Amino acid sequence: MSGADSDREWVATVRQRLIALGQTSAGERVLIALSALALSVLVGTVIVFVAGLVATCRDPVLTLGGTTLCYDPFYVFDRLFLGALGDPFAGGWSPLNPQFALTLRETTVLIFTGLSVALAFRAGIFNIGTQGQLIVGGLLSALTVLWAAPLVSGGLGALLLVPLGIAAGAVGGGAYGAIPGALKAYAEANEVITTIMLNFVAVLVARYLVTGPFNDPNSQANQTPPLPEIGQFPSVVFDPRTDFSIFALLLALAFVGGLYYLLTQTAFGYDLRTAGIQPAAAEYGGVDAARTIVASLTLSGAIGGVGGAVYVMMILGKFQTGVPSYGFDGITVSILAGNNPLGVVFAGALFGVLKSGSTVVAFATNVPPQLVGVLRGLIILFVAMPEFFRLVGRRLAAREDDAGPAPVGGGADD
Amino acid sequence: MPVSRRTLLGSLGTVTATSLAGCIGGGGGGDAAARIGMVYATGGLGDGSFNDQAQTGVVRAEEELGIAYDESQPETASEFGTLQQQYAQSSDPNYDLVCCIGFLQADALTENANQYGDQQFMIVDSVVDASNVGSYVFAEHEGSFLVGLMAGRLTTTSFSAGAGSTAGDSTNVGFVGGVESDLIKKFEAGFTAGVKYASDDVDVQTAYVGDFNNPSGGQEAAISMYDSGSDIVYHAAGNTGTGVFQAAQEAGKFAIGVDRDQSVTKSSYSDVILASMVKRVDNAVYSAVESVVDDEFEGGATTALGLEQNGVEAVFGQELGEDIPQDVKDEMSTAREDIIAGDISVPTDPNQVS
Numbered sequence: 052m053s054g055a056d057s058d059r060e061w062v063a064t065v066r067q068r069l070i071a072l073g074q075t076s077a078g079e080r081v082l083i084a085l086s087a088l089a090l091s092v093l094v095g096t097v098i099v100f101v102a103g104l105v106a107t108c109r110d111p112v113l114t115l116g117g118t119t120l121c122y123d124p125f126y127v128f129d130r131l132f133l134g135a136l137g138d139p140f141a142g143g144w145s146p147l148n149p150q151f152a153l154t155l156r157e158t159t160v161l162i163f164t165g166l167s168v169a170l171a172f173r174a175g176i177f178n179i180g181t182q183g184q185l186i187v188g189g190l191l192s193a194l195t196v197l198w199a200a201p202l203v204s205g206g207l208g209a210l211l212l213v214p215l216g217i218a219a220g221a222v223g224g225g226a227y228g229a230i231p232g233a234l235k236a237y238a239e240a241n242e243v244i245t246t247i248m249l250n251f252v253a254v255l256v257a258r259y260l261v262t263g264p265f266n267d268p269n270s271q272a273n274q275t276p277p278l279p280e281i282g283q284f285p286s287v288v289f290d291p292r293t294d295f296s297i298f299a300l301l302l303a304l305a306f307v308g309g310l311y312y313l314l315t316q317t318a319f320g321y322d323l324r325t326a327g328i329q330p331a332a333a334e335y336g337g338v339d340a341a342r343t344i345v346a347s348l349t350l351s352g353a354i355g356g357v358g359g360a361v362y363v364m365m366i367l368g369k370f371q372t373g374v375p376s377y378g379f380d381g382i383t384v385s386i387l388a389g390n391n392p393l394g395v396v397f398a399g400a401l402f403g404v405l406k407s408g409s410t411v412v413a414f415a416t417n418v419p420p421q422l423v424g425v426l427r428g429l430i431i432l433f434v435a436m437p438e439f440f441r442l443v444g445r446r447l448a449a450r451e452d453d454a455g456p457a458p459v460g461g462g463a464d465d
Numbered sequence: 466m467p468v469s470r471r472t473l474l475g476s477l478g479t480v481t482a483t484s485l486a487g488c489i490g491g492g493g494g495g496d497a498a499a500r501i502g503m504v505y506a507t508g509g510l511g512d513g514s515f516n517d518q519a520q521t522g523v524v525r526a527e528e529e530l531g532i533a534y535d536e537s538q539p540e541t542a543s544e545f546g547t548l549q550q551q552y553a554q555s556s557d558p559n560y561d562l563v564c565c566i567g568f569l570q571a572d573a574l575t576e577n578a579n580q581y582g583d584q585q586f587m588i589v590d591s592v593v594d595a596s597n598v599g600s601y602v603f604a605e606h607e608g609s610f611l612v613g614l615m616a617g618r619l620t621t622t623s624f625s626a627g628a629g630s631t632a633g634d635s636t637n638v639g640f641v642g643g644v645e646s647d648l649i650k651k652f653e654a655g656f657t658a659g660v661k662y663a664s665d666d667v668d669v670q671t672a673y674v675g676d677f678n679n680p681s682g683g684q685e686a687a688i689s690m691y692d693s694g695s696d697i698v699y700h701a702a703g704n705t706g707t708g709v710f711q712a713a714q715e716a717g718k719f720a721i722g723v724d725r726d727q728s729v730t731k732s733s734y735s736d737v738i739l740a741s742m743v744k745r746v747d748n749a750v751y752s753a754v755e756s757v758v759d760d761e762f763e764g765g766a767t768t769a770l771g772l773e774q775n776g777v778e779a780v781f782g783q784e785l786g787e788d789i790p791q792d793v794k795d796e797m798s799t800a801r802e803d804i805i806a807g808d809i810s811v812p813t814d815p816n817q818v819s
Contacts (some may be wrong), residue, residue, distance in 0.1 A: 149554075153547060258675060262645055271568045271591060271647050272542075292550065292580055366543055369572075372644075373507070375541040410544060413537045414551045420509065420538045 066447055072437070073444025080389075083437045091433035092128055095426045099124035102422055109417075122418045131426065134411030135404040150407060152293035155300055156366060158403030162303040163358030164381025165388060165395040166310055167224075167351045172390040173314060174347035175327035180231060180246025181355040182378025183253035184224040188356020189363040190257050191223030192216040193275050193370035194265060196282035209281040216282060217302070217360050224356015225349045227253065232348030236341035242348070250378075258372045267369070274371035284365040294368075299361045306354060310392040323347050328449065355381070387435045389442065405430060497533035498758045499561040501526070502552035503750075504545065506567030508677050509538045512704045513730035514723065515746060519566045519589065521725075522750030530758050533558075546573035553581035562587060562757045564750055568648055574598065585762055587753040589746055590648060592767050599756075600767040601749035605648070606655030607804050608742040608777030609699070610811045611797050612721050613638075613659020615740060615779070616697040617667050618793045619719075626788035627736035629719040631696040637668040639690035641709050643677040643702035652701035652723070652742070654815045661818060662800070662809070670695055671815075674705050683708030691716035697739065699723070710734035719785075728782035735784040743780045745770065773805045 075083070103112075103122035111119035112126070133139065137148035164181050171178035196216045203211050231249060234240040258273060267276040284296035314320040325333040326343045334340050355378060362377065363370050384402055388394030405427045412423050503523055505516045516538075523534050537548045549570070552563045563584060565574050568591035578586055578595035585597055592600040616638045623633035640656050642649040657669045670690050674682040683705035687698050691712060698713065699721040700706035706723060713720040714737050722728065722741035731738070749770060756762045770776020779797060781789060803809040812818050 149550070255675075270572065272572070273644060273646065274572075277572070292576075294546070371542060373542050375543060409540075410537075410547055410551070413539075414535070414548065417536075420540060 069440060069444035070448045070451065071444070072441050073446075073448050075441065080438075080441070084434055087433040087437055088430065091430045094433075095429050096124040096128065098425065098429070099127050099418070099422065122416060122422075127412055127416060127418055127423075127426070130412045130415050131408035131423075132404060134415065135408035147289055149290060149293045150411060152289045152295040153410070154400075154403045154407035156293070156295040156403075157406040158399045159295075159300045159303045160358050160362050160366070160377050161380055161384050161399040161402045162307065162395055163354055163361060164377045165384030165399050166306055166381075166392060167355035167358065167378075168381045168385035169388060169390045169392060169395055170310060170314075170323075170354065171347055171351040172385055173327050174323045174343060175330060176232075176235070176344065176348060176351075177243050178228070178231075178246055178348060178351050179243055179382065180228065180249050180378075181351070181358075181381045182374075182376060183246070183250035184227045184352040184355035185359035185362070185378045186250075186253040186257050186374050187227040187359070188220035188222075188224030188353075189359025189374065190260065190275075190370050191356070192220035192360035193278060193363045195219035196278050196364065197265075197276060200279045200282050203281075209285060212279075212282040213284060213298075213364060216364050217357055220356040220358075220360025220363075221353040222356070224359060225353030228352015228355070229345060229349040232345040232352075235348070236344040254372075254374075257370070261370060261372060272371060275369050277369045278364065282364065283368055284361070294366050296365050299365050302357075302361070304396070306357070307392050307396055310354075314392065319346070383431055383435060386442075387431070387438055389438050401434070402431075498531045499533075499754065500558045501532055501534040501754055501757075502555075502560040502563040503534055503536035504548045504552070504563065504565050504570065505536065505538050506569065506677075507539060507542065508703045509540075510536075512678075513727060514703050514706070514725055515744075516566060517730065518725045518744065518746040519564070519750050520747075522747030523564070523754065525747065526751050526754040526758075530755060532754055532758065535560075542569050545570045546577060549573055549577045549586075550581075553577060553584040561585060562754060562762070564753065565589070566746070566750075567591075568646075585757060585764060587750075589749050595765065597764040599753055599762060599764060601753065602767065602769050603744050603746075603749075603776050604651075604769065604771030604811075605701070605742070605744060605777060606651045606658070606811045606813050607772045608744065608779055609652045609655030609701075610659035610662070610804065610809070611772075611779040611801060612699055612740055612742050613656035613661075613669075614663050614797055614800055615659075615789070615793055616656075616699060616721065617660040617663025618796065619739070619789070620667060620696050621664055622790075624788075624790075626739075626785045628714055629696075629717055629737045629785075631719065632694075635694055635696050636666050637670055637693075637695050639670045639672070639687065639695040639698035641683055641686045641690075641698060641700040641702050641706065642671070642673040643705050644675060645673040649673070649701050650815055651813045652699075654812045654818055656699050657815055657818045658811055659800075674702055677703035677705055679705045680708035680711070684712045687712035687720070688716070691718050697721065699742070701742075707731060707734075710737060713737040722782075726780045726783070728784060728786075732783075735782055737785075738782040739785050739789065740779055740781045743778050745776050745778070748776060771805075772801055 099122050103120045106121040108121040111121050112123040113120035135154045137150040167181045168178055196212055199215055231242045231245040234245050235242045261275055262273045265275050267274050284299050286296055288297050289295050322338045322343055326338055380402060384395060384398045387398035409423045412418055413420055501523060508516055510516050526532050539545055539548055552560045563586045565588045571591040571593055574586060574588055574593050578598045587599040589601050620631050620635045620638050624631045638660055640653050660667050660669050672686040674686055683702055687709040690698050697719045698709055700709040701723045709720050710731060719739045720737050722738050724744045726743055727741045728735040728738040
């Protein structure tokens with residue numbers, strides 16, 4: 052057999068494997084994800100162990116002869132996962148503990164950004180701009196609440212201000228998402244480039260606005276004045292000190308349900324999904340491609356903008372420069388979820404655990420944050436890769452159906 | 466319900482560590498004179514500047530006062546509050562003092578100081594008005610004045626040392642700031658005032674990178690300054706300043722460091738670092754810890770550390786310091802005395818520099 056033949060065979064095998072992976076059932080996927088998680092913890096344990104041997108520290112966890120071990124790998128992962136949940140096995144556990152609140156708080160914002168990216172993905176658009184849309188939405192929401200706060204008062208104010216802020220966030224993020232949408236639809240500008248560049252624009256314009264015209268004169272930081280109490284998500288159930296409101300999480304879940312319904316049950320969702328899978332076929336079938344692109348990026352931006360509003364009105368209580376990279380994490384959340392709105396909840400929760408767990412590790416051990424970042428990246432990489440290959444496999448399968456040998460007997464005319 | 470985190474951590478930690486090998490590191494927390502929690506600024510440890518300087522203070526306190534400490538490095542501003550709370554809530558061990566490094570922590574601390582009235586805090590670079598918070602601020606403008614004076618003198622003479630040299634006919638120097646804020650403007654104002662004090666003919670080019678952790682941004686800003694005729698650039702930009710040093714080496718010009726003696730902490734650039742405006746954050750941390758150990762902690766007080774208290778000082782570079790002409794050094798010492806005596810008043814706002 053010639054070399055070229057065996058090469059082709061090898062490629063064909065990989066193709067078949069990928070396509071097979073693309074057809075795994077939901078149960079199999081959960082199993083794959085759990086094994087990937089376990090494997091990543093195993094690899095991470097080795098890394099922490101080796102790093103602990105190499106590092107020098109004040110109080111090593113283990114001393115054997117001349118060698119010292121600085122970090123206890125088991126304890127690091129114990130803190131990363133159990134710590135993030137508030138130690139469920141320690142007795143006296145309550146789901147309202149502050150660490151679990153932090154986990155849910157991060158999860159909430161990540162659900163929004165994950166949904167934002169997932170929606171665009173389903174329409175075949177790679178929206179890297181969720182971070183910028185979140186910043187614009189958050190800023191507009193803060194400014195709107197600050198502007199409206201003196202006009203309303205009391206209990207009625209709280210009922211009006213928070214929805215107003217959310218709406219402002221959606222408008223800001225949506226308008227900012229519409230720009231790359233219009234550029235793609237009418238000027239054929241690649242959305243990957245435009246959304247990335249618009250992120251920088253958002254950061255810089257926001258910085259200009261909060262250092263200049265909307266600066267808080269009472270603070271050295273680059274931020275707007277603090278929002279009034281009635282302009283922030285009310286704390287019920289959870290301790291107000293945790294900066295987490297169950298309403299925000301419920302809102303996020305409502306968005307999940309709404310988006311799922313939109314994608315699977317409505318004509319617009321059908322257009323959007325077909326445009327994502329087969330743009331040419333969709334257009335042939337009567338879908339207005341330009342309109343769908345603008346609409347899906349606008350909607351995607353609006354969801355990111357609501358995420359920004361939640362960040363501003365629940366977590367920070369003002370807009371400040373240096374917004375954490377929720378938007379970029381949203382890309383990974385979306386891939387992890389296979390671009391499925393329901394999956395975003397679980398992917399967002401995993402991310403939330405990792406983010407919150409990192410602060411527990413930082414507090415409870417002397418492991419440097421960079422090493423914790425490595426562990427986090429490792430877990431995400433391991434869990435996301437099978438999902439990534441599955442998406443590739445599905446693409447391949449779709450193409451094979453498309454270009455594969457036509458069935459004998461004129462099935463093509465159906 | 467605030468859960469005692471350290472209790473849980475402690476018991477779980479023991480279980481895991483013993484199951485590992487049955488040999489647990491002591492930690493040294495039990496019989497320490499005091500237990501300190503450190504919450505650093507977002508640049509993190511290893512910046513060779515602000516955070517490292519704060520750590521120097523707590524390490525010295527550990528050696529000399531026998532305290533124990535734990536430290537946390539937040540990644541974003543939204544984590545400040547969470548980490549402060551974790552220390553404040555902890556009861557095993559109980560933290561006698563939580564040190565909050567950097568003015569960005571002020572808002573979170575204002576809230577937490579109220580919520581945790583029994584916890585003692587200290588903050589560097591900002592004033593928090595609460596009875597359980599000790600505030601430490603520095604007169605950065607005073608120290609910056611001295612290095613500005615030096616830069617103004619050297620740029621107008623033909624001076625060369627190490628890997629750099631100045632053109633005798635140059636009439637401008639540069640300033641690179643991190644995030645534009647009142648604090649960093651104090652550095653700029655003092656530096657500019659010092660330069661103008663040396664010579665009215667010398668101009669200061671100013672740029673703010675917008676980040677304390679962006680060396681390539683600092684490098685770009687400095688390159689354009691060197692290209693347009695500056696021979697000395699002073700930075701107050703944390704890790705962003707590392708890029709300024711790189712640019713100085715490439716251009717064969719000079720730079721001035723900040724917060725620590727950066728000719729030591731960034732020794733690969735010591736052939737271009739003339740001097741550093743050292744801000745003794747370590748002294749602030751150390752004296753706060755000392756006051757807690759001695760039971761003399763004064764909550765609600767603001768301590769201002771200027772040239773007089775050695776809170777800020779101009780330190781010459783370890784490699785280039787000897788080459789700086791003695792008359793320039795003498796003039797700097799005279800100016801230092803004059804500032805302490807009140808004969809020279811240094812502005813804190815760049816707009817007030819005449």
